[in-house]
Amino acid sequence: QSPKPQNYGIGTQATPEQIAGWDIDVRPDGVGLPPGKGSVKDGEKVYLERCAACHGEFGESAGRWPQLAQGKGTLATHDPVKTVGSYFPYAASFFDYIRRAMPFGDAQSLSNNEIYAVTAFILNLNDIVDDNFVLSKETWSKVKMPNEGGFFDDDRKVAEKAFWNSKPCMKDCRPPVKITGHASVIDVTPDDKSIRKGGVE
Amino acid sequence: QSPKPQNYGIGTQATPEQIAGWDIDVRPDGVGLPPGKGSVKDGEKVYLERCAACHGEFGESAGRWPQLAQGKGTLATHDPVKTVGSYFPYAASFFDYIRRAMPFGDAQSLSNNEIYAVTAFILNLNDIVDDNFVLSKETWSKVKMPNEGGFFDDDRKVAEKAFWNSKPCMKDCRPPVKITGHASVIDVTPDDKSIRKGGVE
Amino acid sequence: AAGLAAAGVVGRARANDANLPPNVASWSKTLGDGVGVRPYGKPSPFEKDVVRRDVQWLTASRESSVSFTPLHDLDGIITPNGLCFERHHGGITEIDPHDYRLMLHGLVDKPLIFTLEDLKRLPRVNRIYFLECAANSGMEWRGAQLNGCQYTHGMIHCVMYTGVPLKLLLEQAGLKTNAKWLHVEGGDSSGMNRSLPLHKALDDCMIAYRQNGEMLRPEQGYPVRLVVPGWEGNIWIKWLRRIKVGDEPWYTREETSKYTDLLENGKARKFTFEMDAKSVITSPSPQVPVKGKGFLVISGLAWSGRGKVTRVDVSLDGGRNWRTAKIDGPVLDKSCVRFYAETEWNGQELLLQSRAMDDTGYVQPTKDDLRKIRGVNSIYHNNGIQTWAVKPNGEVENVEVG
């Protein structure tokens, strides 16, 4: 690339009004939060009307839609259940998501107050805030997510250093190999009649 | 590639019968000619029934289908007319073509005798053989095409040597340039409403 | 040879003698469709089974799901546009290009809005890159599950992109000195958003609007997507609507709830962007069984998010012994490469594996090596060595070995 950036004179300056309409992202530190507020109680109403059909009355999920509550203590087990309460590090991670994407199929249809309220309600479902909590810019920093400390930066280059092994074994690298699992036994592959079963007559 | 060719054991030996059914090419020296024969007279009948609708009763072409006769002496003019008589170097070049491709849309429908006959007729239309000529393997070498000597091997590397000029001129290479022709004046481009006419407002 | 006979049988089983030598085939005698009848062409009707496929039990709805590239039906390194796998979170977004806008704001000197025409007027580059979803092979952590490389490895495609270097675009707005991360956002109804480190944005990212020469397909983000070479597909934002420059990451849902890699101890890696070197044998594989005894070409794809693939080894015995395969065709940075290994097959059982190496010295690990470090709950970034068992009748199965 050229050492001195070239200005091509292409593109139009964005006005503050234009930006405001699209600038919906919210950060963990509260930067980006809209005006407004919502209580757990108001949130319950929004939730039951707009969310519960998919996510279940208690966030337990209806059918195969995502589960939003419970799952605490499962992360280190054989069946980890990742929810707002068990896994999400920040309230921003789902406030921001609800604001842009939920309800599924009717995105950006909630008012700011409704987003605050339903967020408060989901936090309450997960025992993170109490029944009287009102979420707003002002109370934002009061929310402490249980799994905030559950994440660490990509450490593959250190933890998996052994994989940088430019001279891998080529001969008699391991004892004779046994088959320990069969996809055909599990049989979850979609049927496909176009696949010839027996290759050789 | 490997120095010693590898045999992969893939493919099936072709039998003489299989080959015979597909082996239709004919060379100028007559190699590949089928058994059979055909006279100019028989050819006229085939031609009028199967060919004239497109190529014209006298090979002059109907509408925009290819012309098969006339055009002698035009090759060095501004309007060269390339026909069997004026341009083709060998009888094989069109015997072979008729055998594989004509009549257009009904390929490989002529008998060997019909191919010989219609070839003889087209030669006759072009004054290359007389009215009583009968074409067959035996008379093949009697046919002398007027333009047999009209072709020479690709000589671009010699005749166009000047184009191998790795240091082309970059500055003031010619006097100011004038436009000498306009495609828009000729106006033969198909109309296309998707093209924006005025680029700049 | 046995191979000869078997090959013949497969071909002839359904053939119509009337079209075979010495007979002249029907299509050699009649005219087909003329030019211009098919202004935009399609594959032969006989290739109707070469399609993207989805696994319906995977997700609650097809609008937030995945369909897989039929890798077993392809060769070379280019994915044809119609077969590039799909991954949507709100269905296929259909954008009128006249109404398309890209907003660039945040820690910049001058926030800008670009039309599609604006973007097309800027300088552009052309690069072949693979795009792999971080969840590719994600169903296989606990053991062999899906029978077919389309399903186990089909969340990848490789095309030539044309677009504007992101660096050049950022320069048009001018970056503030505290700029460190970008918030990149899609215009789909999930408003797909991720945090992109500035150093990557200034390195090789592209604002792409073409794939394989023509405009992006709707499924791939028409009219504009972000290209983040070598990094997980989720961050290659489709239907790109907005870029906001900031000083720290956003921790969006897609980089917390999803696309973090849960280890056995309950802690999760975050911001695992690079796709580790990986490979898969695409033929033979469960959907393309061995077609005859005798000479056999083993073929597959390899790639690395860290640079160029330098070597691919193939094993016939489940990883005891290895031979180096031949790489054929272009070897480009963060692109797929095609490899081939030749053998003779006479009905013996085979345990086929491939392992890729890249120019950082990384060697694709076994699944067990990966599990030792990561456990089996990680969902994402499963680049373990795949095993296919070839049975005496030529059938091929996805198996786990130990």
Added chain:
Amino acid sequence: AAGLAAAGVVGRARANDANLPPNVASWSKTLGDGVGVRPYGKPSPFEKDVVRRDVQWLTASRESSVSFTPLHDLDGIITPNGLCFERHHGGITEIDPHDYRLMLHGLVDKPLIFTLEDLKRLPRVNRIYFLECAANSGMEWRGAQLNGCQYTHGMIHCVMYTGVPLKLLLEQAGLKTNAKWLHVEGGDSSGMNRSLPLHKALDDCMIAYRQNGEMLRPEQGYPVRLVVPGWEGNIWIKWLRRIKVGDEPWYTREETSKYTDLLENGKARKFTFEMDAKSVITSPSPQVPVKGKGFLVISGLAWSGRGKVTRVDVSLDGGRNWRTAKIDGPVLDKSCVRFYAETEWNGQELLLQSRAMDDTGYVQPTKDDLRKIRGVNSIYHNNGIQTWAVKPNGEVENVEVG
């Protein structure tokens, strides 16, 4: 800047304010089609004008005619399969792959027949090559005629082929010592046939069955075509049915009546196989006028049948002064390369030209240089430098300069 304003106008002219910031676009609020709904994808409906086009007055029937690649609507070097130009002599031949056979006979030790499965089992290679019809630009010998690079230069495409090296196939049959030429023949209803020198067959020819990863399209010879890198398209036999080994050429209709190059003296060159180095500016060009004042990228394609393109120069004044363009993307043997040159345009008339150079030292000549040697009756192999006139309103026209 003037460019800014102009660009804005073009974009907004047909835009719907309801979708523009600060408003949230309709497609950001609702779900689109799910995955698997489009098993084989298509371009956006908004790209419906990006199609092959034919010129109906050119030929008596569409079954023996040509449709042209929309070069002006593409970028990079890969042609998407659906847009590769068509040239047929009996329409699009539709072959059931089970009934496909390739016969190899003549001066060989053992004549062979291959099924498609047989060919697919052999070792294969992957190469990106351009294919140009020798008649490309053939309508322009006497002067500027067609307004659009789709029509003047659109008989070219560039894809990645997968197939068996012809040398390897010939080795399976074993060549007799007097073998010198091959008769290669198509299964279409024109039985398209040409004579191919053995030295080329043993060099880099391929028996190809794939383009850009998937099986060949019917228009391109499904299931098998001959690839003859750098040589005129007519000899890249589609629907390949038969290869016969011989000791001299056949002088078929397609290498005598057609594809010979008539010079002014009435004599004609024969067996002019190689495509001379050539280039064309694809944008701006008559079908894609200049869209706004200010910064302008001039972009085009260059290729050479003799090897690699080493350099492309661009002129803004009809060939008086030249600057060297930037080549971007892969530079491969007998493949297209993409070039760019940047300038500032403020409404002045431009006479745009490009000239390609290759690694044999060949420099693309002007049309007049070509005419001096070849006259104007040659039809084929017109690789002269193309001129586009840019008018003050941004319109572009195909012109002839002197």
